[in-house]
Amino acid sequence: MTRDIIVVGSGAAGAIAAQTLAGAGRRVTVLDGGHRDTRYAPQIPDGDFTTIRRTDPRQHEYFLGADHEGYGVADTRVGSQLTPPRAFLVRDVERFLPLRSDTFRPLESLAYGGLGGGWGLGCNVYADVELDRMGLDPATMLAAYRTVIDRIGVSGDPTDDAAPYSLGPITDVQPPVFLEPSMARILRAYRRRRAEFRARGIHLGRSALAMLTRPKDGRDPTHDEDMMFWSDRGLSAYRSWITMDDLRAREAIDHVPGVLVTGFEETEDGVRVDMIDLGDGETRSLHARRLVLACGVLGTARIVLRSLGREDERLPILCNPYTYVPCLQPARLGAAVPVHKTSASPLMLNEDPGGGFLDAGVASLFTYRSLLLFKLVKEAPLNVADARRVMQYLQSAFVIAGVHHPDSGHPSRTLGLEADSGSPTGDVLSVDWSPTDDEERANAARERRIGAALRRLGCVPLRYIRTPPGASIHYGGTLPFDRRGGRMTLSPEGRLAGTRDVFVADGSGLRYLPARGPTLTLMANAHRTAQHVASA
């Protein structure tokens, strides 16, 4: 049986691509690993974080994990956002997506809904100059952004100083989320000295978030329960599986879960897609007229290298460096923290000294409560009892700045497949990614400028914690967009060079990664690519 279109992956790009294709009347089969959280979601009660903490006697099961996976006491790295209810996102990854690298520490997923299940919800409409550098057409992307924003629901402020960086020309969004006192204080400090900040290239304002503040399509507005890292109550936060659930409920797609696509081969009348069953390891194949790869940059790279790659071939890879900066806001020491607040980052600080968007940096600002205090106590150089008292008092004054830097790529940063007979796929992905000395200097300078701005906003940076490459979970550039159709590139429409019926709808084609998160752009590009696939 020949299927119409196979989409590989159900994450941010795959779900949107499937939705667009189905909407165009195409018959879509989505293949994915299919893992879901069936264990914790039913256990988590309705209500806000504070009330749950004070009332639910079974909270240890989901806060700490039935398999104790939420403790993390032996590790000083912070992977806190991967809470037990989110651990399904990485199930089976180590076994089926092995990776070898001295430096690179990525996150991949075989989950239903992909990494979208743990997305921080930040939405960014890139400027024309950024899109152009990325290899995307600004005119078609603007239309795609509008379509995706309308589908998923985005809230923000289209009028403030951050709007050129978050929403661009788009104004049709829901009102922004509630701003808790810590964040409101920062915003007031910015506005008092706005001219001075802007003269230094600092533009602070509300983040655009894929978080509803008004009802939409059967999804509830956020109740600011500060439970974003634990549950998806009311579906106010957009998750890719929401789109998948809707498509499946309407029987608009066929869904084949529990598989890992390993490769493809074009046939006379389409594409054969090869896969491994995650359960029994058996191999099988499906045939389709067209194939759309949307399983994330690293996943797509594996498939393409196996299918078309030459021995020892390596592809370029982009990744945003990420540093997080815990800060202290002295004015908020011991202050009351409202029960209702968002877990997402409600403010973004854009650092763009040249004012041209290119090479701008960004700091997403968060407060800390719902990732549990013991994780802070663990980091304190004090005995546990005193550290608890100290951190309990300080936590209301903590502001975390998550700083991302842009990446234009470098010839030294590549990935490739190496043979490994112990791997279910017979290979392991090897990644070399290290910043150049110039990049390290530039990024450090940018962090100092951002730190200086934070101090002027009343937040004192305590440390600059540079995460390993890959930790930003923003990847791109392995199959760069290129009109010339060179080997291992994508056409502007997303067709894989050298193929007739294979398209790529994830971030593989992006030739440049702005500092601001790419997820909304990945979705818009997926929509745009799917439109081409539907009409090709």
Place this chain on the structure above:
Amino acid sequence: MSSPAGAAQRPSPPAHEADPQRLAAEADRITRRLTGVPATPEERERYAAATARIVAPLDDGSARLWELMMRRPRTFSFIDAGLALLDPTGPVRQRLLVMLAILEASPTHADLFLPQTERRAAPWGFLAGAAGGAGRAAVGVPLVLILRRCAR
């Protein structure tokens, strides 16, 4: 999100470390230090289960320190303070942090961990913790170093 810190399985602990009565006593000792009251039966069970699964076995040096903390409560916070600087992720601190996490994920003790929601917290607990913590570290670091040297 960043790369996860997993709960890796580790080798089974020595038999004496896994003794239920011993573990219950440990849970009580730590809980009294942190909350002023003994652990509940459920908290003791969770401590035992977590210790068996995710906490590293005590090496000889850590075992001696741990034994001292359990037998002589007055040394508890000093040794803890010293290890917070000298061996923050070692097996002794892991046991303390596991119990802390268990207590945090319990309604009974929630208000020891949550920030104030109604009014500004008085700074006394913070000041006592900061000053006390620094003082205990000043004693604890040399204490741990001396104890380690004596053990060799």
